[in-house]
Amino acid sequence: MKVSIGFNRHLEPDWLAQTASWVANGIIGDELKSRIDSMLSPVFDSQVAKDKTRNLLFGIWAKLPKRIPGQFQADGARLMMEYSEYHLAFHWGMMLAKYPFFVFVVSQIGRLTKLNDTFMYSQLEQRVTENYGDTSTIKRSMQFVVRTLMNLGVLANPKQGVYQLQKPIKIDVPNVKAWLVEANVLSEQLSSRSLNVINDDPVWFPFELSFQAHELTSNQRLELYHQSSGVVVFL
Structure with missing residues (x-):
């Protein structure tokens, strides 16, 4: 079966922020695509590259899978x-919810940097290609994810082949946390997930946060069930 990757261009924070702003103001569909095209036109000479970048931005902030x-x-x-x-947290949540390839790559980075804030690119590439296949398409897609993380200020590249985490962003707003929990459950394409597992997920490496059950009540799409082993979050 053909694996759908979807993450086929690198992104800039300004492009993501502007696209999200348009969506927040009710601009959707062809009108949104037209505005993204206009925003990207001065940057790209290649129509193919511009179209792929537009489609990825649209996919993150506007396309709505069932x-x-x-x-x-x-x-x-x-x-x-x-x-x-x-x-960053909102772009991150949207990419987690919609792009399994992004989830896999960032979770591997989180695992590689659990005890040390640096990792070798070759280590990451080995893990990704073992899971998705050792093809040029997979390697390019991984490069696009890593380049996007650098653009977003998540990673630095102090020397060739070595990447370093930047200072994590502290998030202590319950509304934001509650939305991120939903993004995390959606990223696994599940209907429920243990809160302990959500807290321990390596995808959170760019952030300093901890999810507590009482902070999730603002999100009415979440239902919490207390069990002897902890709290389970249901969508």
């Missing part, structure tokens, strides 16, 4: 306007 609630996406754009200082 498994993603429309209100999740709308809340992400709305909350980003309200808590703009946490803009």
Whole structure:
């Protein structure tokens, strides 16, 4: 079966922020694509590269797969306007929810840097190609993810082949956390997940945060069930 990757271009933070802002203001569909095209036109000489970048931006902030609630996406754009200082968290949540390849790559980075804030690119490439296949398409897609993480200020590249985590962003706003928990459950394409597992997920490496059950009540799409082993979050 052909694996769908989807993450086929690198992205800039300004492109993501502007796209999210348009979505928050109700601009969708062809009008949104037209505005993204206009934004990208001065940057690209290649029509193919521009189209792929537009489609990825649209996919992150506007395309709505059946498994993603429309209100999740709308809340992400709305909350980003309200808590703009946490803009990275909202782009991150949208990419987690919609792009399994992105989830896999960043989870491997999180695992590689659990005890040390640096990793070798070759280590990451080995893990990704073992899971997705050793093809040029997979390697390019991984490069696009890593380049995007650098553009977003998540990673630095102090020397060739070595990447280093930047200082994590502290998030302590319950509304933002509650939305990120939903993004995490959606990223696994599940209907429920243990809160302990969500807290321990390596995808959170760019952030300093901890999810507590009482902080999740603002998200009405989440249902919490207390069990002897802890709390389970249901969508």
